[in-house]
Amino acid sequence: MLKIVKYVIRDIIRSRIIIAYALILLAASFGLFNLGGDVSKGLIGMLSLVLLVVPLVCLIFGTIHFYNSYEFIELLASQPLKRGTILMGEYLGVALALCGALLLGAGLPVLLYAATATGFTLLAVGLALTLIFVAIAFLGAVATRDKARGVGMAMLVWFYFALLHGGLMLLILFAFEDYPLEKPTMAMIALNPIDLGRVVVLLQMDVSALMGYTGALMKDLLGTTTGIASAAGILTLWLLIPLALACWIFRKKDL
Amino acid sequence: MKTIFPLLMCLLPAVAEEWHVGEGKTHKTVAAAIAAAVEGDTITVHSGIYQESGLKVDKSLKLTGRDWPVIDGRNNGEIITITAPGMEISGFEIRNSGVSSLEDLAGIKVSETRGVTVSNNRLTGCNFGIYMSKANDCRVVNNEVRGKKGGEQESGNGIHLWSCDNITVTGNHVRDHRDGIYLEFAKQSVIEHNTVRDNLRYGLHYMFSHDSAYRHNRFERNGAGVAVMYTRNVEMSSNHFVNNWGSSAYGLMLKDMTDGRITGNTFERNSIAIALHGSNRMEIENNRFSENGWAIQVQRSSSDNTYRKNNFDGNSFDIAADGELDNNRFEGNYWDKYEGYDLRRDGIGDVPFRPVSLYAVVVGRIPSSVLLLRSPVVHLLDQAEKAFPSITPERVVDEKPAMRPNPLTRPLTEPSKEP
Numbered sequence: 263m264l265k266i267v268k269y270v271i272r273d274i275i276r277s278r279i280i281i282a283y284a285l286i287l288l289a290a291s292f293g294l295f296n297l298g299g300d301v302s303k304g305l306i307g308m309l310s311l312v313l314l315v316v317p318l319v320c321l322i323f324g325t326i327h328f329y330n331s332y333e334f335i336e337l338l339a340s341q342p343l344k345r346g347t348i349l350m351g352e353y354l355g356v357a358l359a360l361c362g363a364l365l366l367g368a369g370l371p372v373l374l375y376a377a378t379a380t381g382f383t384l385l386a387v388g389l390a391l392t393l394i395f396v397a398i399a400f401l402g403a404v405a406t407r408d409k410a411r412g413v414g415m416a417m418l419v420w421f422y423f424a425l426l427h428g429g430l431m432l433l434i435l436f437a438f439e440d441y442p443l444e445k446p447t448m449a450m451i452a453l454n455p456i457d458l459g460r461v462v463v464l465l466q467m468d469v470s471a472l473m474g475y476t477g478a479l480m481k482d483l484l485g486t487t488t489g490i491a492s493a494a495g496i497l498t499l500w501l502l503i504p505l506a507l508a509c510w511i512f513r514k515k516d517l
Numbered sequence: 518m519k520t521i522f523p524l525l526m527c528l529l530p531a532v533a534e535e536w537h538v539g540e541g542k543t544h545k546t547v548a549a550a551i552a553a554a555v556e557g558d559t560i561t562v563h564s565g566i567y568q569e570s571g572l573k574v575d576k577s578l579k580l581t582g583r584d585w586p587v588i589d590g591r592n593n594g595e596i597i598t599i600t601a602p603g604m605e606i607s608g609f610e611i612r613n614s615g616v617s618s619l620e621d622l623a624g625i626k627v628s629e630t631r632g633v634t635v636s637n638n639r640l641t642g643c644n645f646g647i648y649m650s651k652a653n654d655c656r657v658v659n660n661e662v663r664g665k666k667g668g669e670q671e672s673g674n675g676i677h678l679w680s681c682d683n684i685t686v687t688g689n690h691v692r693d694h695r696d697g698i699y700l701e702f703a704k705q706s707v708i709e710h711n712t713v714r715d716n717l718r719y720g721l722h723y724m725f726s727h728d729s730a731y732r733h734n735r736f737e738r739n740g741a742g743v744a745v746m747y748t749r750n751v752e753m754s755s756n757h758f759v760n761n762w763g764s765s766a767y768g769l770m771l772k773d774m775t776d777g778r779i780t781g782n783t784f785e786r787n788s789i790a791i792a793l794h795g796s797n798r799m800e801i802e803n804n805r806f807s808e809n810g811w812a813i814q815v816q817r818s819s820s821d822n823t824y825r826k827n828n829f830d831g832n833s834f835d836i837a838a839d840g841e842l843d844n845n846r847f848e849g850n851y852w853d854k855y856e857g858y859d860l861r862r863d864g865i866g867d868v869p870f871r872p873v874s875l876y877a878v879v880v881g882r883i884p885s886s887v888l889l890l891r892s893p894v895v896h897l898l899d900q901a902e903k904a905f906p907s908i909t910p911e912r913v914v915d916e917k918p919a920m921r922p923n924p925l926t927r928p929l930t931e932p933s934k935e936p
Binding site for chain 2: 300302303306309310314424425427429431432435436439444447448457460464
C-alpha cells in the first residue's frame with residue numbers, strides 16, 4: 263500500500279495543479295494577514311477562505327484524480343492486491359498530498375503571523391476537512407462510472423455543505439421559532455462538517471459570549487477539552503462513514 | 518499691657534493641638550485620641566495594627582495615618598462613622614468591617630454632614646468601602662478599595678453615595694465589590710480618573726442621580742461597565758470600557774434616561790458596548806467602538822438619539838434594533854463594513870449605509886441562529902438585503918457615512934495607573 267501511496271503522490275506533484283493550489287493559498291493567506299493589519303482579522307479571513315476553498319478543491323480534485331487514474335487502478339486490480347488496499351492507497355495519496363499543500367499554503371502564514379491556539383485550531387480544522395472531503399469525493403467517484411456526472415455530484419455536494427445547509431437551517435429555525443431550538447440547532451450543525459469546524463474555531467476565538475444561552479451550551483459541549491474531543495469524534499465519523507462506504511462499493515464493483 | 522495679653526489670647530480661637538497615637542505615644546488607641554481631642558485638632562496615627570471598630574467621629578478633626586497604620590474591624594460592625602462637617606481622613610488601611618443584613622456596614626461611613634474629605638486610604642475586605650449618606654460637598658480622592666469577592670448578596674458597594682449633593686470622586690481604584698461606585702439620589706456628582714474593575718455587577722451605577730458627570734475613568738471586566746438608570750442629564754466622556762465580556766455583560770447600559778452626552782469614549786471588547794433601553798435625547802459622538810460583539814443595541818422605546826462621528830471597527834454587529842426606530846439619527850460615522858464609494862472626493866460616502874444587517878435582525882429574533890455567525894450563507898443573505906432592503910429597519914440609516922475613520926478627540930489624560 264505504501265508503494266501505491268508514494269506513486270500517487272509523485273504523480274500528483276508532477277501534475278503541478280497541487281503546487282498551484284498551495285501557492286494560491288499561500289498568496290491569499292499572506293494577503294489576508296497583511297491587509298487586515300490585525301492578527302484576529304486575518305484569522306477571520308483565513309477561516310472563511312479555509313471553509314470555502316478547502317472542501318471545494320478537495321471534492322473536485324479528488325473526483326477528477328480518481329477518474330483520471332482509472333486505468334492505473336484497473337492495472338493494479340489485475341495484480342494480486344486487495345481491492346481495499348488499492349482504494350486506501352489512492353485515498354491516502356490524494357489526501358496526504360492535499361494536506362501537505364494546505365500545510366504549506368495556510369500553515370506557514372499561520373505559523374508566522376498567528377501561532378496561537380486559534381491559529382492551530384484553524385489548521386487542524388482545515389486538515390480534518392481535507393481528509394473528510396477527499397473521502398466524500400472518492401465515495402462519489404466510486405459510485406458513478408460517468409466522469410461528468412461524478413464531477414457534477416461533487417460540486418453539488420460542495421454547494422450543499424457550503425451554502426444550502428446553512429440556508430435550510432435558517433429556514434427551519436424560522437419555521438420553529440416558537441420552540442426552544444438550542445439543541446436541534448447543534449444537532450444540525452453536527453450534520454455539516456464545515457459548520458462544525460467553523461463553530462469549533464469561533465469558540466476558540468471566544469465569541470461564545472455573543473451567543474447567549476446557545477453559546478453557553480455550545481461552550482459547555484464543544485469549548486472544553488472533552489467538547490473538542492467530541493467534535494473531533496463527530497468529524498472522525500464524517501471521515502470513516504464515507505470511506506467505509508466507498509470501500510464497500512469498490513469491493514463489489516465491476517470495474 | 519501685661520494683663521491684657523492673656524485676655525487677648527483667650528479671645529483668639531484655641532490653637533489646634535496634635536495628638537499622637539501609637540506604641541509609646543500619648544494614646545494607645547484611636548478611640549481614646551478621638552475622645553480626648555476637641556474640634557479642629559489633628560490626630561496622627563503611627564504605624565501598627567489597631568483592632569478597633571465602631572469609631573464615631575462627631576467633631577471636626579484631621580485624622581492622618583503615618584506609614585499606613587491598620588485599623589482592623591475583625592468583621593465586627595462598622596469601623597469609622599463620621600458625622601462632623603469638614604472632617605479629613607487620610608493614610609489609613611482599614612479592613613474587615615462586619616456584614617449585616619439589616620444595615621449597610623462600611624469601612625468609612627460619612628453620614629448627615631458636609632465638606633468631608635476621604636483621601637489616600639486603603640480599604641480591604643469591607644462590606645461597603647466608603648459610604649456617604651445625606652452628605653454634601655464631600656471629596657473621595659485616591660483611595661484603593663478592594664472587596665472580599667463574595668456573592669452578590671453578601672458583598673456591598675465599593676463607594677456608595679446615597680442622597681448626596683455635589684460629591685467628587687477622583688483617582689480611586691475599586692475592585693471586587695458588588696458595584697464599584699454606586700450613586701442613588703446623588704445629584705451634581707463628578708466621577709473622574711477612577712479605575713474600576715472586576716466587580717460583580719456594575720462598575721459604576723447611577724440611580725436617580727441627575728446632573729452628574731463621569732470622565733476619564735477605566736471600567737474593566739465588570740459584570741457590566743456602567744449602568745445609568747432613571748437619571749437625567751449625565752455627561753459621560755473620555756472613559757475606557759474594556760473587556761466587559763460575558764453572556765449578559767454590557768459596556769454601558771442606559772435605562773430610562775434622558776439628556777446624556779456620550780463623547781470621546783473608547784469601547785473595546787465588550788459583549789454589548791452600549792445598550793439603550795427607553796433612553797431619549799442622547800448624543801453619542803466621537804466614540805470608538807472596536808471588537809465588540811454588538812456596538813450599539815437600541816430598543817424601539819428609545820427616541821431622539823443622535824449618533825455622530827463615531828468609529829465602528831471590527832464589531833460582530835454594529836447596530837441591533839428590535840424594530841423600526843423613531844428619530845434616531847446617524848450621521849458621519851465611520852463603518853468598517855461600509856462598501857460604498859466617494860466620487861465627489863469629499864470624504865463622505867455617496868451611498869447611504871444601513872448599519873443594521875439582516876443577520877442582526879435574524880439573531881435578534883432567533884438567538885440560536887447565532888451559530889451561523891460568519892457562515893457564507895449569512896454573508897450572502899446580508900449582501901442580498903443590502904441590494905434590496907426589505908426586512909431591516911428602513912429609517913436606521915447613515916446618509917453621510919465617513920470614508921475614513923474620524924479623528925477622535927483623544928482623552929486629555931490617561932486614567933491613573935494602579936498604585
